[in-house]
Amino acid sequence: MKILRIILIMLLPTVVAPLFAQNTVDTKEPRWKQLNQAYGFLIAQQVSLELIEKKFPELATATKEAWFAFNSTALGEGAKGVEEELSKKHGTKWPEYKKTMTSQISETHENYNLTRQQASDFISEVKQRAKGNIPESILATLLSAHARYAKNPGFEIIDGWKQTFRTKDHPKAKGVDFSVSFPASWSRREGNRPNIIHVFQNGAGHGPVMCVLMVKDIPVPAGYKPTKEEIREIFQASELKDMVPAGGTFVEAKSIVLEDSPAVMLVSDQTRQRMDTSFTMRMTQFVTIQGSSMITIQFMAGKTSDSSESSDDLHKRYLPTYRIIANTLVLNDRYK
Numbered sequence: 001m002k003i004l005r006i007i008l009i010m011l012l013p014t015v016v017a018p019l020f021a022q023n024t025v026d027t028k029e030p031r032w033k034q035l036n037q038a039y040g041f042l043i044a045q046q047v048s049l050e051l052i053e054k055k056f057p058e059l060a061t062a063t064k065e066a067w068f069a070f071n072s073t074a075l076g077e078g079a080k081g082v083e084e085e086l087s088k089k090h091g092t093k094w095p096e097y098k099k100t101m102t103s104q105i106s107e108t109h110e111n112y113n114l115t116r117q118q119a120s121d122f123i124s125e126v127k128q129r130a131k132g133n134i135p136e137s138i139l140a141t142l143l144s145a146h147a148r149y150a151k152n153p154g155f156e157i158i159d160g161w162k163q164t165f166r167t168k169d170h171p172k173a174k175g176v177d178f179s180v181s182f183p184a185s186w187s188r189r190e191g192n193r194p195n196i197i198h199v200f201q202n203g204a205g206h207g208p209v210m211c212v213l214m215v216k217d218i219p220v221p222a223g224y225k226p227t228k229e230e231i232r233e234i235f236q237a238s239e240l241k242d243m244v245p246a247g248g249t250f251v252e253a254k255s256i257v258l259e260d261s262p263a264v265m266l267v268s269d270q271t272r273q274r275m276d277t278s279f280t281m282r283m284t285q286f287v288t289i290q291g292s293s294m295i296t297i298q299f300m301a302g303k304t305s306d307s308s309e310s311s312d313d314l315h316k317r318y319l320p321t322y323r324i325i326a327n328t329l330v331l332n333d334r335y336k
Contacts, residue, residue, distance in 0.1 A: 040105065041134070067126070070130040075142045081145030082142060168332065172194070174217055176290055176333065178295060197213045210300045215295055224292065237253045269283070291333075
């Protein structure tokens with residue numbers, strides 16, 4: 001057991017350290033473009049429904065039902081958030097910008113020779129959109145603009161707006177098959193380090209929280225698998241201060257249970273400088289062991305020098321979300 005403890009103390013910091021060398025998650029599009037595309041999508045949908053109601057009065061009730069089905073969901077609330085963000089961005093120019101965009105889309109749709117069957121099909125499509133069947137980028141933008149979800153992304157998962165990532169057959173998973181669910185609005189990409197499987201970021205890739213999924217082999221004798229009792233004894237709060245990455249500051253540690261397995265939540269601070277900007281990151285790790293592999297779900301909330309929100313504030317705001325995400329961990333190997 002002492003040997004295993006020494007290995008883990010040496011192992012955990014080496015898993016964490018490379019993360020600081022990475023940039024934030026590369027998003028496909030800047031935020032303003034995400035908002036513009038989502039808003040154009042919403043206007044086109046509204047214009048189309050109004051055109052159907054005008055051209056086919058007998059479909060008026062069905063049109064209103066489709067409109068209500070969409071706008072009564074989190075997507076409808078997110079639509080309000082998108083407009084609010086665009087309004088803040090454009091300031092006094094927003095009314096004119098909104099008018100121009102609406103006019104251009106309306107003119108395009110008015111020239112379309114819509115048939116009754118097409119109108120009926122579109123009404124059905126809008127009802128499906130209300131269930132989340134829309135382009136992924138639009139879905140992420142709408143949900144990231146939802147006021148309640150922006151404050152606590154965990155509610156996004158609770159309300160059923162989620163994406164589940166599974167490591168089965170992933171070359172960096174070391175043969176470990178597990179899955180974790182994230183809010184549907186979080187961006188994702190492949191990790192660019194040997195032990196980093198996937199990287200997620202809140203706010204459709206523009207938020208302050210990054211999450212990394214990692215698997216690291218534990219260099220134990222062939223065929224040896226730590227028992228629950230050994231892991232539980234090691235994962236005691238009093239034993240974990242030594243696992244904080246070099247140069248980091250220990251904040252807290254708690255022994256927890258993930259998927260009926262002994263685990264730990266370890267929190268520490270790291271301050272780094274890139275060019276002329278210094279930043280502090282509060283790192284929250286959920287770590288468990290499966291066979292001879294260590295699984296880490298690592299969250300990092302970054303504070304830049306010009307930010308008014310401290311790393312401690314960010315941690316308190318997002319910790320409930322971290323817990324919800326970590327609690328979705330499923331060790332699929334156990335159910336084969």
